[in-house]
Amino acid sequence: MNHQTSIEAKPTTKAFRPDGSELAVDLEVNGKAHHVALDSRMTLLDALREKLGLTGTKKGCDHGQCGACTVLIDGRRVLSCLTLAAATQGSPITTIEGLTGPDGVLHPMQQAFIDCDAFQCGYCTPGQIMSAIACVGEGHAHNEHQIREYMSGNLCRCAAYPNIVAAIVQARPKMRGV
Numbered sequence: 001m002n003h004q005t006s007i008e009a010k011p012t013t014k015a016f017r018p019d020g021s022e023l024a025v026d027l028e029v030n031g032k033a034h035h036v037a038l039d040s041r042m043t044l045l046d047a048l049r050e051k052l053g054l055t056g057t058k059k060g061c062d063h064g065q066c067g068a069c070t071v072l073i074d075g076r077r078v079l080s081c082l083t084l085a086a087a088t089q090g091s092p093i094t095t096i097e098g099l100t101g102p103d104g105v106l107h108p109m110q111q112a113f114i115d116c117d118a119f120q121c122g123y124c125t126p127g128q129i130m131s132a133i134a135c136v137g138e139g140h141a142h143n144e145h146q147i148r149e150y151m152s153g154n155l156c157r158c159a160a161y162p163n164i165v166a167a168i169v170q171a172r173p174k175m176r177g178v
């Protein structure tokens with residue numbers, strides 16, 4: 001089951017411009033304001049990767065099935081492949097690139113993934129980490145069974161699941177106040 005959500009388009013957002021012109025959109029990503037022109041049908045995933053050059057967020061299925069594209073919007077995990085970029089105006093977005101502190105210190109969840117060897121090819125890892133942070137924040141990481149249930153929307157073709165669960169267990173107590 002997917003525990004990520006998608007963002008509904010705000011009523012003021014025109015879903016489509018018949019003349020093909022681009023829409024001016026203000027995005028706030030990792031604490032930085034971006035003013036971009038984009039097709040109003042562009043997903044947040046494509047806007048992050050193609051307009052802002054933030055390629056840490058991965059495209060797996062592009063259909064809401066794998067969780068590789070998970071980012072945080074207003075602190076909630078969201079599938080960016082199912083979210084219109086234009087609909088996210090006014091909401092702070094956090095991607096994997098925004099987790100490391102200015103001093104280069106990794107987020108406890110990033111460090112735990114390294115310590116627990118929680119990846120092989122790494123393609124699913126940014127989505128796993130973003131989802132894991134939200135999972136802890138939601139209070140859905142009390143035990144391994146709960147972690148497996150609430151991380152079930154993030155697939156890993158390398159089957160690193162036991163190590164991913166171990167990483168979340170390790171990071172959980174260190175995340176208070178992060």
Ligand code: FES
Pocket residue numbers: 058059060061062063064065066067068069070079080081082
């Ligand atoms: S790329 Fe978004 S869920 Fe797979």
Ligand code: FES
Pocket residue numbers: 118119120121122123124125155156157158159160
């Ligand atoms: S580490 Fe390869 S898909 Fe998860």
